[in-house]
Amino acid sequence: MVSNNLGSFELTDVSVTYGSETAVAGVTMHIPAESVTALIGPSGCGKSTLLRCLNRMNDEIGNVTIEGKLLLDGVDIYDSRAVDPVELRKRVGQVFQKPNPFPMTIFDNVAYGPRTHGVKKKSELDQIVEESLRRAALWKEVKDLLKKHAFELSGGQQQRLCIARALATEPEVLLMDEPASSLDPISTQQIEDTIATLKESVTIVIVTHNMQQAARVSDQTAFMLRDSMERPASLVEMGETRMMFTNPSDKRTEEYITGRFG
Amino acid sequence: MNVRARIRRARAYELIAKVVLGACAALSLGVALLFVGYIFSRGIGFVSLEFITQPPRKFMTEGGILPAVVGTFLLTLGTALLTIPVGVMAGIYLAEYAPRSRRTRVIRLAIANMAGVPSVVYGLFGLALFVTVFGWGRSVLAGAATLACLTLPVIITATEEALRQIPSDLRRASLALGATRLRTIGRVVLPAAAPGIVTGSILGLSRAAGETAPILLTAVAFFAPIATSPMSQTMALPYHLFIMATQATKDAPQMVWGTALVLVAGISILNMIIATWRSNQRRKMRW
Numbered sequence: 022m023v024s025n026n027l028g029s030f031e032l033t034d035v036s037v038t039y040g041s042e043t044a045v046a047g048v049t050m051h052i053p054a055e056s057v058t059a060l061i062g063p064s065g066c067g068k069s070t071l072l073r074c075l076n077r078m079n080d081e082i083g084n085v086t087i088e089g090k091l092l093l094d095g096v097d098i099y100d101s102r103a104v105d106p107v108e109l110r111k112r113v114g115q116v117f118q119k120p121n122p123f124p125m126t127i128f129d130n131v132a133y134g135p136r137t138h139g140v141k142k143k144s145e146l147d148q149i150v151e152e153s154l155r156r157a158a159l160w161k162e163v164k165d166l167l168k169k170h171a172f173e174l175s176g177g178q179q180q181r182l183c184i185a186r187a188l189a190t191e192p193e194v195l196l197m198d199e200p201a202s203s204l205d206p207i208s209t210q211q212i213e214d215t216i217a218t219l220k221e222s223v224t225i226v227i228v229t230h231n232m233q234q235a236a237r238v239s240d241q242t243a244f245m246l247r248d249s250m251e252r253p254a255s256l257v258e259m260g261e262t263r264m265m266f267t268n269p270s271d272k273r274t275e276e277y278i279t280g281r282f283g
Numbered sequence: 284m285n286v287r288a289r290i291r292r293a294r295a296y297e298l299i300a301k302v303v304l305g306a307c308a309a310l311s312l313g314v315a316l317l318f319v320g321y322i323f324s325r326g327i328g329f330v331s332l333e334f335i336t337q338p339p340r341k342f343m344t345e346g347g348i349l350p351a352v353v354g355t356f357l358l359t360l361g362t363a364l365l366t367i368p369v370g371v372m373a374g375i376y377l378a379e380y381a382p383r384s385r386r387t388r389v390i391r392l393a394i395a396n397m398a399g400v401p402s403v404v405y406g407l408f409g410l411a412l413f414v415t416v417f418g419w420g421r422s423v424l425a426g427a428a429t430l431a432c433l434t435l436p437v438i439i440t441a442t443e444e445a446l447r448q449i450p451s452d453l454r455r456a457s458l459a460l461g462a463t464r465l466r467t468i469g470r471v472v473l474p475a476a477a478p479g480i481v482t483g484s485i486l487g488l489s490r491a492a493g494e495t496a497p498i499l500l501t502a503v504a505f506f507a508p509i510a511t512s513p514m515s516q517t518m519a520l521p522y523h524l525f526i527m528a529t530q531a532t533k534d535a536p537q538m539v540w541g542t543a544l545v546l547v548a549g550i551s552i553l554n555m556i557i558a559t560w561r562s563n564q565r566r567k568m569r570w
Contacts, residue, residue, distance in 0.1 A: 081458055083382075111461035121452040124475050133470070134460040183456070190460060 027094055028112075028193030028224035029054040030075060035089035036253070037070050037079065044070050046253040048089070050243055054193075057216060057225045059239035059262065061232060063277065066245040067254035068228040072196050075226065076113040077106040093194070111138055113194040114187030119203050120179035122171035122186070127163055130171050130182055134190035149189050157185035158215045177208025184215060188223075195219065197227040201234065213238050232278060236266050244274045322543050329541025339506065348542055350509045354423070354517035355546075357510055358502065359492040361427025366434045367484055373435075374442025374480075379468055391443075398436035403496035405433045410500040424513040426502025430491040437490070441483020445476040478564040485557045489550045495521040520546045 030052035037045045045067035052058045060068040073079045074087055077098065091098050093113070098104045111134070122130050131150040132140075140146055150167070154160040159181040163174070171182060180200060187195055197216075201209040216225055216238050229235050235242055242265040247254035258271045269275045337347035381387040409429025419425040449472050457467040473480075491497075503522040510517040520542060527539040 076459060078455065078459060081455070107461045107463060109461075110459055115455075115459040117452055117456065117459075119452060121450070121456045123453060123456065123471050133457070133462075137460060137462045137466060186456075186460065 026054050029094060030194070030224075030226075031090070031092040031095075033090040033092075035071070035074065035087065035091060037067070037074060038086040038088070039082070040084050043253040045245075046255055048245075048256045050256060050259050052224065052226060053241070054094075054224050055220060055222065056240040057220050057227060057238055058241045058243065059235035060226065060228045060243050060245060061230075061235050061277075062245035062254075062257075063247075064230075065254070066247050068245055069198050070254075071245070072198055072226060072228050075194065075196055076110050076115055078110075078115065080106055111190045112192050113196060114190060114192035115196040115198070116180070116183050116187055116200045118199045120176055120183055122174075122179050122182050125171065126168050127171050127174070127182060128167040131185050131189050134186060138190060150185075153185040153189040154182075156188050156215075156219065157181045158211060158218070159185055175208070177204050177211060180204060180208065180212060181215065184212075184219075188219075192223065194224040194226065197225065199228055199230060202230060209234070232266075236262060242266070244269075244271075244277065246273060246277070319547070322540065322547055325540035326542075326544030329538050330544055334541055335545065338508070348518075348520070348523060348545065350507060351518040351520045351523040351542070352545065352549075353509050354503070354507075354519040355492055355521070355549075357423050357517065358426050358430060358498060358519055359488055361423060361513070362430040362434055362491045363484075363488055365427060365431035366438050366487070370435050370438030370484070371442050371480060374439045374446065375468060375473070377439065378443045378446035379464070379472070394436045394439055398440060400433075401496075402433055402494050403499075405429055406497040406500045408432065409497060414501050419514065421500075421502055421504070421516045422514045423502060423510050423517050426498040426517070426519075427513075429497045429501045430494060433494065433497055434487045434491045437487035438484050441487065442476075442480050445479025445483060446472060448479060449475050478561045482557055482561055485553060489553055492550060493521050493546065495525050498522060499525075520549075 030050075032048055032050045032052070035045070035048040036043055048071060060072065062068055070079070074091060075093075075098075079085045079087065087099060093104075093109070096103050098109055123133060125133075128150055131153050132146045135146060135149050140149065151160060151164075154163060159178060162178060163169075163182075166173075171179065174182060180203075184195075184200075201212045204212065213234065216227070219225060220240075227235075227238065239262045241259060242262045243259035244257045244265065245254055246257045257273055258265070258269065260270075265274065266278060269278060334347040335352060336349055338349050340346035377387070377391065381390075406429060409425060409432070413419050413425035413428045414421060417425075419428075453471055453475065454467055457471045458464070462470070498519055499522060502517060503519050504516045505518075505526055507516050507518050524539055524542050524546065527542065
């Protein structure tokens with residue numbers, strides 16, 4: 022995978038409303054291509070909600086209104102004439118909190134995306150599957166087990182399989198919603214190593230509860246907060262991870278990072 | 284009360300609960316064993332290759348029950364063909380597409396009620412609609428259509444329940460890869476739900492296979508040759524049982540146990556095949 026500098030997001034005044042309740046309001050941020058951006062904040066601060074806007078998975082919930090502008094490489098992803106959600110999700114992959122492989126073989130899991138997008142030739146699929154598993158650092162462990170059922174893998178392996186599955190459509194962006202929160206420390210370490218390699222070719226946006234993890238893996242950090250239940254959540258500040266963790270400009274960020282709440 | 288006394292009391296309750304629950308389980312098992320054992324011991328003397336492969340002779344006092352076996356098979360097959368495609372698709376709609384609205388809840392409630400209507404009412408309905416208005420007469424087709432009305436809600440409900448068991452994370456994973464909703468259902472959700480759908484459908488069909496009231500007015504005859512077309516009138520095992528037990532000549536009431544055994548054995552074998560298949564599938568589907 023060569024760097025092509027694709028996959029940067031430009032969010033301007035983004036709000037998300039479920040029914041009549043606004044969950045997130047006024048988020049403006051730049052997510053640069055081929056780097057890791059961490060979204061941190063206490064539970065209910067709208068990190069995952071914001072993440073789901075980036076691949077329009079909020080559309081599937083129903084009764085959701087999204088306002089503001091979300092540009093991916095300069096194109097409005099909510100402009101239905103320019104972008105179809107199905108096509109968008111090929112470009113913006115997602116890895117979920119709990120490993121959720123499909124009940125099928127390891128090979129079929131990874132080949133699901135390419136098949137969905139019309140790849141039929143066996144040789145081509147073989148190549149995509151191998152490449153994706155290599156990028157997810159799982160190839161060595163499973164290369165002789167491709168016909169095995171995905172549920173025979175361990176939790177950590179399953180999550181890397183889910184990463185490989187998402188990579189198989191060659192996305193520009195990979196969204197990760199607390200990808201290691203259900204895993205043991207060693208598996209977490211492996212996922213973090215994978216993220217470090219992947220960012221050379223893919224933009225990564227990761228939601229995490231774990232501040233050490235954000236500090237370890239990310240280049241930029243965005244801190245979100247919902248001050249009170251009466252008001253929607255918002256972005257407190259965003260900056261280079263090193264700066265955010267050593268010298269945050271907002272007092273609330275400092276309090277959260279040092280563990281005084283959340 | 285001190286701690287020790289409280290623990291002793293809790294242990295006593297635990298023991299009582301175990302004994303009561305266990306006794307109920309044993310009682311249920313006992314009833315089932317008695318039922319199967321009795322039918323087996325009364326019926327086994329009549330069941331032979333001839334009994335299953337020959338038509339009856341001399342007013343049912345000799346020969347076998349072949350036309351009834353074939354009739355029940357055809358009625359069940361017809362019911363399956365009429366209900367499974369429509370029922371499964373309706374279940375998919377309700378589980379995957381229907382909006383969460385009042386109207387959907389009303390529809391779901393109506394379907395549940397349909398499943399509770401006594402089967403003889405379906406028989407009457409089948410007589411009025413299929414036999415008379417559609418002019419199909421008493422026939423395999425009219426009987427299967429009547430049994431289909433009775434089985435459809437069971438299959439819809441079974442499908443819907445099986446689909447709801449599938450974690451929504453699997454759907455999201457597929458959608459997030461750029462798959463459409465239809466592809467998500469076809470490639471991920473339905474295969475995962477198949478064991479539940481098949482089991483529910485077979486239970487519904489085996490219920491239909493054993494029903495007497497719906498076919499009484501729409502399909503069966505006391506004596507008929509092996510059905511050769513959907514428009515033929517037919518014999519069927521449950522009705523044969525009923526008529527032999529209530530109205531037949533002197534030796535026949537003994538033979539009726541043979542018929543009962545064939546009916547129970549057939550349905551049991553069907554259920555056992557499905558149970559085995561299902562437990563094989565289950566091993567691949569843990570989450």
